[in-house]
Amino acid sequence: MNTQNLVDPTPASTDPLDRFYAVIPAGGVGTRLWPLSRAAAPKFLHDLTGSGSTLIRATFDRLEPLSGERVLLVTGDAHREAVCRQLPEILDKNLVLETEPKDSGAAIGLAAAILYMRDPTTIMGSFAADQVISPVEKFQAAVREAIYTAATGKIVTIGIKPTHASTGFGYIRTGEPLIVEGAPSAHTVVKFVEKPSQEIAEEYLASGDYNWNAGMFVAPVELMLRHLKANEPGLYEGLMEIAAAWDTPDRIAVKNRVWPTLPKIAIDYAVAEPAADAGDVAVIPGDFSWDDVGDFAAIARLSSAKEDKNVKVIGEGGRVFTEDSTGIVVTDTKRVIALIGIQDVVVVDTPDALLVTTRAHSQLVKKAVDGLKARGDTDVL
Amino acid sequence: MNTQNLVDPTPASTDPLDRFYAVIPAGGVGTRLWPLSRAAAPKFLHDLTGSGSTLIRATFDRLEPLSGERVLLVTGDAHREAVCRQLPEILDKNLVLETEPKDSGAAIGLAAAILYMRDPTTIMGSFAADQVISPVEKFQAAVREAIYTAATGKIVTIGIKPTHASTGFGYIRTGEPLIVEGAPSAHTVVKFVEKPSQEIAEEYLASGDYNWNAGMFVAPVELMLRHLKANEPGLYEGLMEIAAAWDTPDRIAVKNRVWPTLPKIAIDYAVAEPAADAGDVAVIPGDFSWDDVGDFAAIARLSSAKEDKNVKVIGEGGRVFTEDSTGIVVTDTKRVIALIGIQDVVVVDTPDALLVTTRAHSQLVKKAVDGLKARGDTDVL
Numbered sequence: 001m002n003t004q005n006l007v008d009p010t011p012a013s014t015d016p017l018d019r020f021y022a023v024i025p026a027g028g029v030g031t032r033l034w035p036l037s038r039a040a041a042p043k044f045l046h047d048l049t050g051s052g053s054t055l056i057r058a059t060f061d062r063l064e065p066l067s068g069e070r071v072l073l074v075t076g077d078a079h080r081e082a083v084c085r086q087l088p089e090i091l092d093k094n095l096v097l098e099t100e101p102k103d104s105g106a107a108i109g110l111a112a113a114i115l116y117m118r119d120p121t122t123i124m125g126s127f128a129a130d131q132v133i134s135p136v137e138k139f140q141a142a143v144r145e146a147i148y149t150a151a152t153g154k155i156v157t158i159g160i161k162p163t164h165a166s167t168g169f170g171y172i173r174t175g176e177p178l179i180v181e182g183a184p185s186a187h188t189v190v191k192f193v194e195k196p197s198q199e200i201a202e203e204y205l206a207s208g209d210y211n212w213n214a215g216m217f218v219a220p221v222e223l224m225l226r227h228l229k230a231n232e233p234g235l236y237e238g239l240m241e242i243a244a245a246w247d248t249p250d251r252i253a254v255k256n257r258v259w260p261t262l263p264k265i266a267i268d269y270a271v272a273e274p275a276a277d278a279g280d281v282a283v284i285p286g287d288f289s290w291d292d293v294g295d296f297a298a299i300a301r302l303s304s305a306k307e308d309k310n311v312k313v314i315g316e317g318g319r320v321f322t323e324d325s326t327g328i329v330v331t332d333t334k335r336v337i338a339l340i341g342i343q344d345v346v347v348v349d350t351p352d353a354l355l356v357t358t359r360a361h362s363q364l365v366k367k368a369v370d371g372l373k374a375r376g377d378t379d380v381l
Numbered sequence: 382m383n384t385q386n387l388v389d390p391t392p393a394s395t396d397p398l399d400r401f402y403a404v405i406p407a408g409g410v411g412t413r414l415w416p417l418s419r420a421a422a423p424k425f426l427h428d429l430t431g432s433g434s435t436l437i438r439a440t441f442d443r444l445e446p447l448s449g450e451r452v453l454l455v456t457g458d459a460h461r462e463a464v465c466r467q468l469p470e471i472l473d474k475n476l477v478l479e480t481e482p483k484d485s486g487a488a489i490g491l492a493a494a495i496l497y498m499r500d501p502t503t504i505m506g507s508f509a510a511d512q513v514i515s516p517v518e519k520f521q522a523a524v525r526e527a528i529y530t531a532a533t534g535k536i537v538t539i540g541i542k543p544t545h546a547s548t549g550f551g552y553i554r555t556g557e558p559l560i561v562e563g564a565p566s567a568h569t570v571v572k573f574v575e576k577p578s579q580e581i582a583e584e585y586l587a588s589g590d591y592n593w594n595a596g597m598f599v600a601p602v603e604l605m606l607r608h609l610k611a612n613e614p615g616l617y618e619g620l621m622e623i624a625a626a627w628d629t630p631d632r633i634a635v636k637n638r639v640w641p642t643l644p645k646i647a648i649d650y651a652v653a654e655p656a657a658d659a660g661d662v663a664v665i666p667g668d669f670s671w672d673d674v675g676d677f678a679a680i681a682r683l684s685s686a687k688e689d690k691n692v693k694v695i696g697e698g699g700r701v702f703t704e705d706s707t708g709i710v711v712t713d714t715k716r717v718i719a720l721i722g723i724q725d726v727v728v729v730d731t732p733d734a735l736l737v738t739t740r741a742h743s744q745l746v747k748k749a750v751d752g753l754k755a756r757g758d759t760d761v762l
Contacts, residue, residue, distance in 0.1 A: 336734040338749035341742030353717040361722030368719035380717045
């Protein structure tokens with residue numbers, strides 16, 4: 001295959017669902033969930049909500065009815081073993097291990113390139129490994145709509161209807177309805193906008209024209225690569241070179257040579273935003289509840305764990321005693337933890353590090369990580 | 382020696398200081414200092430103030446200029462090794478090990494009886510092993526006055542001038558001045574009173590007639606035993622039987638046989654209060670600062686440990702990171718502890734148990750101990 005000129009493909013199957021391939025990028029430490037989440041045990045490897053599944057396992061299970069075994073996973077070399085333990089179904093050829101983190105442009109771009117090499121008519125769907133979604137049926141319905149819309153030649157993002165004026169997410173400005181068979185809620189996207197101020201967020205919420213950008217999108221791999229080539233030709237060339245070698249004995253050698261040279265750029269800048277400006281992006285407003293479990297306040301909110309009096313306790317081994325207290329305890333140890341007369345507390349207990357904060361300060365946990373890094377306490381990060 | 386009739390002794394030395402023997406009862410778990418202080422590692426074995434000395438070592442060092450090697454220590458069998466590590470100076474004959482706790486009447490009574498058997502003219506001084514006192518020179522001056530006063534035939538308590546209307550201590554109602562050479566501040570004691578209500582405590586403080594009862598007293602052993610015999614004849618007989626065997630090969634056998642049969646009673650009821658009613662008790666009002674380190678708020682107050690921003694950190698191995706927080710961290714581990722945006726917090730980190738509370742709730746820590754005991758988590762108590 002000539003990697004310099006993308007082929008405009010003619011699909012073998014007329015049903016776009018048959019051409020769907022799920023991509024799960026599993027990266028990101030989840031710094032605001034330290035010390036539970038850390039480099040060696042990132043957020044997606046934890047069961048943060050007491051569901052009985054790790055986030056990555058739940059992500060896979062949510063997609064499996066749509067994708068079957070057609071799931072490609074991108075993660076760090078260091079997480080290979082843990083990920084394979086969580087997802088024994090992943091085929092070796094579909095396990096993309098990064099030798100070093102290169103941001104989402106390279107991670108998702110490589111997935112697109114590998115899938116393109118195998119079948120240029122593939123429609124990929126990329127879904128982060130560390131989100132909590134329910135009910136799954138509504139999510140799956142939205143993905144189906146996104147696949148049908150993608151088949152018309154769109155990069156389709158699945159937006160989330162805002163429940164409050166969040167300043168923590170980017171937004172998608174929704175345009176006119178699109179007429180797509182099998183996708184009654186498809187709309188054009190006017191543009192993506194960055195995390196807003198509180199005032200602007202209130203306006204967005206009031207207008208009804210904006211959805212949260214959850215980083216989920218579904219697109220023909222060929223269209224993804226076309227935009228990547230136009231915007232980041234260096235990254236595109238490198239990824240295509242690795243992809244061409246992927247299903248050959250040269251996979252490791254080429255990856256090890258090329259990957260370190262790739263630029264770091266988010267997929268939003270490399271593909272999604274320029275594609276929106278070109279009129280190539282659509283949105284399916286998701287009608288399900290969604291959370292990126294960004295901090296311990298989110299865990300307190302989402303967890304189905306039992307409450308001991310007014311304290312939510314997450315972690316199987318926890319021996320927690322509470323008296324006149326409220327908040328959340330996340331425990332990764334078998335230690336006894338006693339809370340006496342303390343309100344709105346967040347206690348996160350791991351074998352080598354302990355965090356004590358409040359729900360209101362959950363967003364500031366990163367400060368501890370930065371501070372510990374600055375003074376060299378990197379063994380617990 | 383006839384144990385049935387106490388000898389009214391004629392001392393060999395005319396200087397009462399030569400007849401002084403220090404007694405250190407080292408008992409009491411310090412439940413309000415859980416999980417740091419616990420059955421296996423009671424309060425007196427900890428350096429709670431960051432002084433560099435455990436409380437028991439500091440107690441010994443405070444007394445040593447007065448007593449030299451004349452120190453008798455009463456503690457639980459289980460603490461033998463730890464106590465000997467702290468106080469290698471203690472002579473084997475002066476290490477009184479309880480096979481089971483029998484309250485202060487038996488502990489201090491046995492000390493009195495053993496010392497009486499060796500020299501009936503001994504003046505004993507009993508000082509709990511878990512108090513913080515400074516400056517030591519003023520304490521020693523008060524003990525000297527107490528010894529001179531005891532030599533006139535009194536049980537002499539060293540009271541503490543109240544600094545606030547505490548409801549946590551018993552009080553001593555002070556009477557008329559006594560004329561004693563070498564003891565210019567000696568007064569009679571009208572009576573001991575129990576822990577008062579807040580209102581009564583305010584009255585006591587305002588009157589100037591009351592001192593806190595710190596449980597420190599100095600007395601001729603013969604006088605101690607005379608009152609014990611009058612008030613608790615069964616206890617007295619048992620203790621004299623053990624004491625008679627103490628410096629013989631039968632020590633262990635007799636102790637093991639008799640000790641378990643002894644009644645549990647506080648020395649206050651067995652000796653001090655009836656002696657006060659009989660007019661046999663005097664008080665030296667102590668002009669030093671004193672604290673029984675009753676809870677973590679006291680530790681926060683007393684500790685000379687460095688502050689990390691506004692958090693006092695006690696414990697050598699502590700790797701504590703704080704941001705916008707106030708309070709105290711007591712650590713017995715080498716774990717990283719991060720506090721983010723939490724005020725007035727008390728965090729006590731030990732290998733198998735963690736306490737999170739506030740200074741204002743320090744007195745309620747006992748509730749955790751009771752609760753854990755009730756549900757069978759006794760391994761950490």
